[in-house]
Amino acid sequence: MIAAIRALEMPIRAEAALPRRVAARLSIGASKGPKAKVDWADLIGRVASDGDREAFKRLFEHFAPRIKGLMLKAGCSPDEAEEIAQNTMIAVWRKAHQFDPGTAGAPAWIFTIARNLRIDSFRRRARADRLQAGSELPDEPDQAEAVDVLISRGQDAARISSAIKQLSAEQSMVVRMSFIEERAHPEIASALGIPLGTVKSRIRLAMNRLRDILDEDA
Amino acid sequence: MTISHHPPEDLLADFAAGKLEEAHQLVVGVHVAGCARCARFVQAVEHLAGAALEDVEPAPIAPDAFARVMSAIHESPQETAAPPPASTTDPDLPPALRRYRIGKRRRVAPGLSLRPIELSGSGQARAFLLRSAPGSRMLEHTHTGTELTLVLEGSFSHEGGRFGPGDFDYGDDEVDHRPIVGEEGPCVCLVAMTGDLRMNGFLGRLIGPFVRL
Numbered sequence: 001m002i003a004a005i006r007a008l009e010m011p012i013r014a015e016a017a018l019p020r021r022v023a024a025r026l027s028i029g030a031s032k033g034p035k036a037k038v039d040w041a042d043l044i045g046r047v048a049s050d051g052d053r054e055a056f057k058r059l060f061e062h063f064a065p066r067i068k069g070l071m072l073k074a075g076c077s078p079d080e081a082e083e084i085a086q087n088t089m090i091a092v093w094r095k096a097h098q099f100d101p102g103t104a105g106a107p108a109w110i111f112t113i114a115r116n117l118r119i120d121s122f123r124r125r126a127r128a129d130r131l132q133a134g135s136e137l138p139d140e141p142d143q144a145e146a147v148d149v150l151i152s153r154g155q156d157a158a159r160i161s162s163a164i165k166q167l168s169a170e171q172s173m174v175v176r177m178s179f180i181e182e183r184a185h186p187e188i189a190s191a192l193g194i195p196l197g198t199v200k201s202r203i204r205l206a207m208n209r210l211r212d213i214l215d216e217d218a
Numbered sequence: 219m220t221i222s223h224h225p226p227e228d229l230l231a232d233f234a235a236g237k238l239e240e241a242h243q244l245v246v247g248v249h250v251a252g253c254a255r256c257a258r259f260v261q262a263v264e265h266l267a268g269a270a271l272e273d274v275e276p277a278p279i280a281p282d283a284f285a286r287v288m289s290a291i292h293e294s295p296q297e298t299a300a301p302p303p304a305s306t307t308d309p310d311l312p313p314a315l316r317r318y319r320i321g322k323r324r325r326v327a328p329g330l331s332l333r334p335i336e337l338s339g340s341g342q343a344r345a346f347l348l349r350s351a352p353g354s355r356m357l358e359h360t361h362t363g364t365e366l367t368l369v370l371e372g373s374f375s376h377e378g379g380r381f382g383p384g385d386f387d388y389g390d391d392e393v394d395h396r397p398i399v400g401e402e403g404p405c406v407c408l409v410a411m412t413g414d415l416r417m418n419g420f421l422g423r424l425i426g427p428f429v430r431l
């Protein structure tokens with residue numbers, strides 16, 4: 001489980017400085033699932049080279065419910081979250097040959113696929129609403145991926161993961177909760193045990209720190 | 219190309235999380251595609267998103283989901299949709315824009331013209347290419363929403379500094395922009411804008427009625 005490994009890699013002082021609730025949350029995450037780290041990249045490679053259904057099934061069983069869980073957290077309806085989860089897994093099979101194990105890793109890659117599908121699904125819905133309301137709209141293909149594919153990934157993978165490790169546990173949690181899980185500030189405040197008034201500044205501090213670490217290594 | 223003005227971190231994080239509406243995603247994305255520094259930041263947020271995906275509470279998936287996925291894969295195991303053909307052949311445009319339909323150039327004032335970019339119509343913001351003549355003073359304006367500007371060619375300057383190719387400028391309703399275009403050549407910008415433009419000054423009042431995008 002990557003969560004377990006990440007938790008172990010946290011600097012001791014950061015762990016010690018954590019409010020109890022966060023520490024508890026991290027250790028709960030660490031204790032579920034098998035101890036051995038599954039090599040997702042290897043499984044994706046087997047799908048790409050051999051169309052390995054067994055490997056794909058393992059990827060599906062692990063990631064499909066998690067994609068659905070993340071989409072629900074980010075505000076999708078259950079039907080929409082289910083559809084995005086299934087379509088993401090179809091895309092994982094079809095794009096397996098494009099996966100570069102030298103990049104940020106399988107979970108991040110799978111996240112970007114789900115994210116792009118979610119953008120497209122959101123835009124289709126918004127378009128449909130406006131068409132129904134009588135707006136005339138151009139007939140355009142979905143573009144979320146069109147912009148995304150232009151961003152080169154991979155040259156900096158090692159630098160990026162080392163930068164992430166330099167963030168404190170609270171800093172990476174605050175970024176995850178506010179941007180990825182889209183939690184409301186009061187919820188972030190209570191999960192991290194910090195005053196509501198400081199959530200905004202904690203988010204900003206975490207972002208600046210991430211930018212600084214990435215720049216330092218340049 | 220030396221880039222000295224970047225999008226703010228929260229905008230990059232929203233981009234990485236997939237939360238930006240189409241016009242904003244386009245302008246930020248074209249910047250990130252040409253900026254190694256911001257590409258690293260976006261990847262770092264995607265990396266955190268991958269960790270969030272690993273840690274999230276799994277939600278039960280439909281019982282027939284795997285079968286449905288396998289039958290979709292069986293029907294077409296490879297990606298079928300080839301990227302749509304480039305709709306514009308203008309070699310000066312960044313690759314991201316070549317897949318969009320871009321409207322005819324419209325003159326909005328002496329030395330100032332724009333070309334609307336056709337979006338899917340899902341968002342509130344408009345996107346357009348703005349071309350201004352060298353040395354001209356751009357629209358003196360304030361706006362009620364946000365305005366994202368990416369310089370593609372030429373330069374402009376305002377109180378925030380000088381903005382050349384690749385530079386990103388973020389304006390909200392607190393900023394009163396009075397940009398002046400550099401003398402070295404025309405300035406072409408990719409702009410995403412929400413809210414209304416409110417023209418200030420004589421030039422603004424004169425051309426205001428024509429700036430309907």
Ligand SMILES: [Zn+2]
Nearest residue numbers: 224253255256
């Ligand atoms: Zn940048």
